[in-house]
Amino acid sequence: MNHARRQQLRDALRAQAVRHSWADLVAAHRTPLLILDPNAVSAAYRRLSGALPGFHLHYAVKALPHPAALTAIALCGGGFDVATSAEVDQVRALGVPMNRCIHTHPVKKPADIDHAYRSGVRTFVVDNPVEAQKFSGRDPDIEILVRLAFTNPTAKSDLSTKFGAELADAELVVKHVLDSGVTFAGFSFHVGSQGTSVQPYRVALRSTLDLCGHVERALGVRAHTIDIGGGIPVSYRDPMPGVDQIAGAVDEVLGDRRGQFRLLAEPGRFLAADAMILLTSVVGTATRGGKVWHYLDDGLYGSYSNILTEDVHPPILAMRELDDTRGTGLDDWEPVTLAGPTCDSIDVVARDYPMPPLKVGDVVVSPLMGAYTTVTSSRFNGIPATPIVVSNQGGTG
């Protein structure tokens, strides 16, 4: 993270600290504490739907299934991407029409299909013949998307290694869908999460359009839906491709074929990341091998689980950096190690990371902690989940 990015974050966070009364929240709840702002979810939703006109956005519930985040999406008129029976129930609890959901897990138990169908979900995803056969004999009002695999070496999580049919196998999967008696709707893909290039969107979409033509010629069925999945990246410490660049690439490839399809997307990280801020405190400080270590009350087994599970590195700032009057010099700061609270030696949040001098009790701030943080945390060492407080005052931007 360069100086300019750190300064940009300081400016945004300074305003938020006042708006959300962080000092009062810390006094009331102590640390660690996650502050969730549903307005940030709505703002990201509006931004994305503006960039991808005509697309139906289905929020990937897995990123942050907190009721306040789900409600924000529902109020924006958005849909939901669910992958498990538990996620079906989380959306159903909102009381929204369940035809706003698509079930995107390519591999599931028949009982999960039963549960989703009974709840009102009608769109499902498969990526192989065995999964297609699980729909045999079910109601023809079920619509199936065949998930395709496209590799993305630039992504932090390349989902194509685990899910998706190879292009060469896609026609066979479509045949199995047709044989099972439910409706073939079209194709979906996911270009992987936190990719540094927009090119995988271009390649995946172009290949999908070609495949639609091939399947129509070979099997006489028209694909009427294309789902471009999630994967829209977030700039944590360093800049990533912007949503406008991705939307531009998608638009260019769709060209005049755009009107032929119902277009879907399944964004998770982009809608949720900016919605939560983590406040954590220094509980201990030591010098080891001549280097300064600060021990925080949240770590890799807690809210910073995204570092462990996704190799995603959120920005970290000292609360005192937000205080105008103390100055914000950076170049002369000593790089420190910021460690988490568990007994495990891998529980290190950042190494050689520039921070101003810190002492026990000082508060440290991480923005952009909404997606894949608390959901993938564990209760290792008996440490409870970091509490989430909902505050309705605006996002980091």
Ligand SMILES: Cc1ncc(COP(=O)(O)O)c(C=O)c1O
């Ligand atoms: C099927 C599916 N859709 C959507 C998403 C959301 O992806 P992202 O958070 O990168 O937008 C995921 C993430 O794992 C996924 O597996």
